[in-house]
Amino acid sequence: MDVFDRKIGPLLLSNKKITQEQLKILTARSEREKKSLRDIVIADNIASEQELAKMYALQISVPYTEFNAKEIPSDLIKRIPEHTAKQYRAILFEQEKGTQTFLIAMEDPEDIEAVDTLQKVLGTNIRTYVATRSNINAGIDRYRENIGSELTKVISEEDQPTEEEVTEEDIAEDSPIAQTVNLIIEYAIRSGASDVHIEPREQYVSVRYRIDGILREANRLPKKILAALVSRIKILSNLKIDERRVPQDGRLKIALGDKSWSLRVSTLPIMEGEKVVMRILNDSTKAQSLEQLGYWGQSLATINDAMRQPHGMILVTGPTGSGKSTSLFSVLSILNSPAVNISTVEDPVEYHVPGVNQTQVNPKAGMNFANGLRALLRQDPNIIMVGEIRDTETAGLAVQAALTGHLVLSTLHTNNAATCLPRLLDMGIEPFLIASTVRAVIGQRLVRRLCLVCRERYTPDATQLQGLNKMFRLDDPKVMALYHELEVQAQKSGIGNPEDDKPDELCTTENSVKYLWRAHPKGCDACNHNGFKGRIGIYEALANSPEIQSLIVSDATSAKIQDTAVAEGMVTMQIDGFVKALRGLTALEEILRVTRE
Numbered sequence: 001m002d003v004f005d006r007k008i009g010p011l012l013l014s015n016k017k018i019t020q021e022q023l024k025i026l027t028a029r030s031e032r033e034k035k036s037l038r039d040i041v042i043a044d045n046i047a048s049e050q051e052l053a054k055m056y057a058l059q060i061s062v063p064y065t066e067f068n069a070k071e072i073p074s075d076l077i078k079r080i081p082e083h084t085a086k087q088y089r090a091i092l093f094e095q096e097k098g099t100q101t102f103l104i105a106m107e108d109p110e111d112i113e114a115v116d117t118l119q120k121v122l123g124t125n126i127r128t129y130v131a132t133r134s135n136i137n138a139g140i141d142r143y144r145e146n147i148g149s150e151l152t153k154v155i156s157e158e159d160q161p162t163e164e165e166v167t168e169e170d171i172a173e174d175s176p177i178a179q180t181v182n183l184i185i186e187y188a189i190r191s192g193a194s195d196v197h198i199e200p201r202e203q204y205v206s207v208r209y210r211i212d213g214i215l216r217e218a219n220r221l222p223k224k225i226l227a228a229l230v231s232r233i234k235i236l237s238n239l240k241i242d243e244r245r246v247p248q249d250g251r252l253k254i255a256l257g258d259k260s261w262s263l264r265v266s267t268l269p270i271m272e273g274e275k276v277v278m279r280i281l282n283d284s285t286k287a288q289s290l291e292q293l294g295y296w297g298q299s300l301a302t303i304n305d306a307m308r309q310p311h312g313m314i315l316v317t318g319p320t321g322s323g324k325s326t327s328l329f330s331v332l333s334i335l336n337s338p339a340v341n342i343s344t345v346e347d348p349v350e351y352h353v354p355g356v357n358q359t360q361v362n363p364k365a366g367m368n369f370a371n372g373l374r375a376l377l378r379q380d381p382n383i384i385m386v387g388e389i390r391d392t393e394t395a396g397l398a399v400q401a402a403l404t405g406h407l408v409l410s411t412l413h414t415n416n417a418a419t420c421l422p423r424l425l426d427m428g429i430e431p432f433l434i435a436s437t438v439r440a441v442i443g444q445r446l447v448r449r450l451c452l453v454c455r456e457r458y459t460p461d462a463t464q465l466q467g468l469n470k471m472f473r474l475d476d477p478k479v480m481a482l483y484h485e486l487e488v489q490a491q492k493s494g495i496g497n498p499e500d501d502k503p504d505e506l507c508t509t510e511n512s513v514k515y516l517w518r519a520h521p522k523g524c525d526a527c528n529h530n531g532f533k534g535r536i537g538i539y540e541a542l543a544n545s546p547e548i549q550s551l552i553v554s555d556a557t558s559a560k561i562q563d564t565a566v567a568e569g570m571v572t573m574q575i576d577g578f579v580k581a582l583r584g585l586t587a588l589e590e591i592l593r594v595t596r597e
Contacts, residue, residue, distance in 0.1 A: 007056065008037050008038055008041060008052065009023050009027070009037070011052070011055050011056060011059060012041065012046065012047065012055075014059070015055050017046055017047055018046060026040055026041065038052070049132045049133065049134060050066075050132055052132075053130050053131065053132045054130075056130055057129075057130035060109065060110055060130075062109045062128060062129065062130050063129050063130070064129065064130045064131070065093070065103075065105055065129040065130070065131055066131065066132075066135055067091070067093040067094070067105060067131070067135065067139070069091075069093075069135070069138035069139045069141065069142050070142075070525050070526070071525075072091075072092075072093050072094075072139065072142060074142065076092060076094075076095060077091065077092055077093070077139065077142050077143070078143065079092055079102075079121070079122060080092050080104075080118065080121055080122070081121070082140075082143040084117060084118070084121065085139070085140055085143070086140060087114075088106070088111060088113075088114035088117060088118070089106060089107040089108070089114075089133070089136050090104050090105070090106045090114060090118060090136075091104065091105045091106075091131070091136050091139030091140065092104050092122070093105050093139065099125070100123060100125050101125045101126070101127060102122050102123075102125065102126045102127070103126075103127050103129065104118060104122075104126055104127070104128050104129065105128075105129050105130075105131035105135065105136060105139070106128055106129070106130065106131065106136075107130075107131070107133055107136060109128035109129070109130060115128065141190055175232075177225060177228045177229055177232050178232055180221070180225070180229065180232075181229065181232045181233055181236070184196060184198070184207055184218075185254060185263065185278070185280075186256060187209075187218065188209050188218075188278075188280060189256055189261060189280060191209055191211055191218075191528075192211055192212075192534075193209035193210055193211050193280060194210050194211070194213075194279065194280055194321070195209070195210040195277060195278065195279050195280065196208075196209060196210075196263075196276075196277070196278040196280065197209075197210070197215065197275070197276075197277050198229065198230070198233075198275065198276040198277075198278075199270075199275050200223065200226050200270065200272040200273035200274070200275065201223075201272055202223075202272060203223060204220045204221060204222065204223050205220065205221040205222070205223055205225065205226050205229065206220055207219045207220070207221060211530075212448045212449075212530075212532055212533070212534065212535050213321070213446055213447075213448060213535060214448070226273050226274070227273075230267065230273075230274045230276055233265060233267075233276055233278075234248070234250070234267070236252045236265075237250030237251060237252045237263075237265040238250050238251075238252075239265070239267065244269060244274055245269055246269070247266065247267060247268045247269070248266070248267045249264075249265065249266050249267075250265045251263065251264055251265060251348070252265060253283075259282065259283070260283045261280060261281065261282055261283060262280075262281045262283055263278045263279065263280055263281070264278065264279040264281065264348055265277075265278050266278075266279075281350050281351075283352065285351065286333075287326075287329045287330050287332070287333035287351065287353065288326070288330055289330065289334075290303065290304075290327075290330050290331075290334070291493075291494070293323075293326065293327060293330060293536075293537050294495075294536045294537040294538065294539065294580070294585075295537075295539060295541075296489075296490060296493040296494075296495050297486070297489050297490065297493060297571065298541065298569050298570060298571050299442070299539045299540065299541035299571060299576065300493075300541075302440050302541035302542075302543045302570075303331070303440055303442060303541050305439075305440070305543070306439040306440035306543070307331060307334065307335060307407075309407065309439050310405065310407065311402055311403075311404075311405045311406055311407055312402050312407060312408070312437055312438065312439035313398065313399070313402045313407075313408045313409075313410065313437050313438045313439060314331065314407070314408070314409050314410075314439055314440050314441075314442070315389075315409075315410055315411070315412050315420055315438065315440075315441045315442070316328055316409075316410075316411045316412075316441075316442045316444065317411065317412045317413070317414045317415075317416065317417060317419075317420045317441060317442065317443050317444075318411075318413075318414075318443060318444045318445060319413065319415075319445075320413070321446070322444055322445050322446055323444055323445075323446045323535075323537050324411040324444065325350050325351070325387075325411070326351075326537075327442060327444060327537070328385060328409050328410075328411065329350075329351045329353060331409060332344075332353055332356060332383075332385060332409065333353060335383055335407075336353060336355050336356060337355075338355070340382040340383055341357070341379070341380055341381050341382050341383070342355070342356045342357065342381065342382065342383040342384075342385070343356070343357040343358075343359070343376045343379055343381040343383075343384055343385075344356060344357070344358045344359060344384070344385040344386075344387070345359045345361060345369055345372030345373055345375075345376060345385075345386055345387060346358060346359070346360065346361065346385070346387035347360070347361035347369070347387050347388070348360060348361070357379070359372055359375075359376070361387070368394075369386055369387065369388065369389075369390060369391075369394045370391070370393040370394045370397055372386075373386055373394060373397045373398065373401070374397065377397075377401060377406075381406060382406065382407065383406065383407045383408075383409070384398075384401055384406050384407070384408050384409070385408075385409040385410065386398055386408065386409070386410040387410070387411065388410065388411050388412070388413075389410050389411070389412050389427075391427070392427045392428045392429075395424060395427040395428070395429055396427075396428070396429065398410055399424075399429055399433050399434070399437050402437040402438075403433070403436070403437055408437075412424075414443075415443075416443040416540065416558075416562070416572075416573065417441040417442060417443035417540050417541070417542035417562075417565070417570075418441075418443075418542060418558040418559070418561040418562035418565065419558040420441045420443075420542075421434055421438070421441065421552055421558070421561060422557070422558050422561075424438075425552075425555070431552050431553045431554075431555060432553055434552050435544070435548075435549035435550075435552040435553050436549075438544045439543075439544055440541055440542065440543055440544065441541070441542045441544075442539060442540070442541050442542075443539065443540045443541075443542070443573055444537050444538065444539045444540075444573065445537070445538050445573055445577075445594040445595060446535045446536070446537055446538075446594075447535060447536060447537075447538055447577060447580075447586045447590040447591060447593070447594055448532035448534075448535055448586060448587075448590050449532060449533060449534040449535055449536045449585055449586055450517060450518075450519055450531070450532060450533075450584060450585060450586055450587060451519065451520070451523065451524060451526055451527035451530070451531055451532060451533045452533075452584075453524050453526040453527065454519075454520035454523055454524035454526070454527065454531065455517055455518070455519060455520065455531075455584060456517065456518050456519075456520055457507075457515050457516070457517050457584070458515065458516060458517075458518060459514065459515055459516075460513060460515075460516050464516075465513065468513060468588075471592070472575075472578060474512075474513060477511070480508075480510065480511060480512065481510045481511075483508055483513075483575075483578070483579070483582075484506075484508045484509060484510045486571065486575070486579045487506055487507065487508050487579055487582050487583065488506065490579050490580070490582075490583050491504065491506065491583070495579070495580060495583050495585065496580065496582075496583025496584045496585045506582075507582040507583075507584075508582060513582070516581065516582070516588060517581065517582075517584040517586075517587060518587050518588075518589075519531025519532055519587055532587075532590075536580065536585055536586060538573050538574075538576045538577040538580060538586075538591065538594075538595070539573060539576055540570060540571060540572045540573045540576060541570065542561075542565045542570055543565075543568070543570070545565075545568055547564055547568065548561060548564060548565060548568075551564060573595050574591060574595040577590070577591035577594075577595060578591060
């Protein structure tokens with residue numbers, strides 16, 4: 001039961017957060033939008049989740065608590081059975097030293113049935129506290145920490161279907177195969193994976209998760225369950241289960257806790273069977289600001305200047321999975337207002353932006369990027385986003401749209417910002433059109449972020465300094481002085497500034513590199529002992545200056561365009577990454593992994 005669905009109104013009224021009239025409006029909206037009152041109150045910033053829990057705790061005279069779920073011993077938390085914890089939203093987070101008194105966090109300590117059940121499980125010596133829903137969900141996540149042992153429980157030898165034949169019972173809603181698929185997806189989400197790979201091998205089925213850009217094997221399953229496993233995923237994704245010879249694409253939605261997730265599903269026939277890859281997208285994710293994504297300094301100034309232009313093209317380049325869509329949606333969110341009409345054509349629609357008209361590509365129905373873009377131009381748009389420029393027709397239409405008073409955002413698959421312009425030439429776009437329409441080109445990659453809890457600062461030895469000199473020309477006094485100046489700028493922009501009271505010391509002087517940062521070899525609990533947690537972008541933003549335009553028209557090489565842009569102040573991806581490594585956000589090895597030339 002959601003405690004706030006029946007108690008939030010009086011709670012907000014008594015704390016003078018809203019008036020009686022506002023409560024009527026919120027209640028009506030809750031019924032109209034089929035959302036809980038609690039979710040609407042939090043979304044509208046009337047009160048935060050913590051504020052609601054604290055107000056409720058004060059009202060019922062029960063203490064409020066916040067606990068770190070990862071620090072609760074497994075044997076302690078599991079003294080309350082998982083189904084009981086989920087049913088009553090209750091987590092055993094501490095036992096008083098030397099006593100049999102148990103401290104329990106609950107959403108609703110006034111639930112008499114819940115307290116009575118917990119006393120039967122633990123005894124009468126319990127003390128209840130109020131905690132937020134997200135804090136309790138984090139505690140419930142602790143019940144499932146090892147996918148291998150969970151899957152072993154689910155798939156017993158006698159329950160396994162034969163490889164040749166899949167029956168309806170094998171893939172039914174409550175079958176072991178269905179539970180296996182649920183577990184694989186659930187653990188992927190809890191692990192923060194962006195993709196799930198289910199790959200048949202000669203003797204087994206490999207389940208791998210891509211976490212922070214790196215693929216890691218999570219488990220190996222018996223080969224004989226492959227057909228049933230793939231069939232179950234196809235059913236969930238509305239794909240043809242009897243078609244195994246051609247690739248298929250589908251989509252499915254799941255809810256986990258109080259969040260919903262979309263999975264983009266792709267199947268591919270390979271030698272050993274059918275391979276499945278699922279891209280995980282969080283439906284509740286809001287677009288981050290450019291600063292949160294890691295833009296700063298010259299790159300941020302270039303993209304902000306391009307966004308202020310009434311027409312033209314802003315292009316984002318990089319390989320698949322480099323965060324191009326995320327950057328574009330941050331830009332869209334900044335530009336989004338009731339005064340402009342923003343329309344997109346995407347494949348697929350990954351982020352839902354309120355107020356933006358988003359169209360899904362459908363090749364089977366004849367709806368490709370070119371046809372979608374033609375249709376958008378008849379919809380009186382101010383700003384257009386094309387998911388990707390893949391061919392000459394789409395490129396030509398995008399350029400024409402930019403020439404006729406529209407701001408066009410799109411992506412292109414090239415190695416860096418400078419090679420984007422010759423790529424458009426290769427697509428048959430006239431040089432003078434590229435020069436007059438392109439406002440800025442952003443090149444980007446994603447690198448793993450160092451765990452802020454356990455990262456280590458160290459002094460590089462002579463061998464490491466020699467390697468740095470070779471890669472970054474640190475032995476050139478002018479270059480070294482530039483790096484120091486960039487680090488000072490990054491510090492002022494808030495890049496890598498500590499969140500605690502530790503002094504923020506620079507890692508460079510005008511003459512040398514004093515320190516570098518690296519991942520702790522054993523990691524810590526906060527980063528699951530990987531040394532890295534999350535990812536951050538490294539960027540280069542090429543402004544289409546008059547000098548660059550002259551080079552485009554004269555059919556200059558990408559190397560010449562790059563050199564000119566750097567001379568005008570562009571910070572390359574590699575240098576941006578080096579500065580972020582100096583600021584302790586990532587490791588030097590990560591920068592070289594994605595930008596080595």
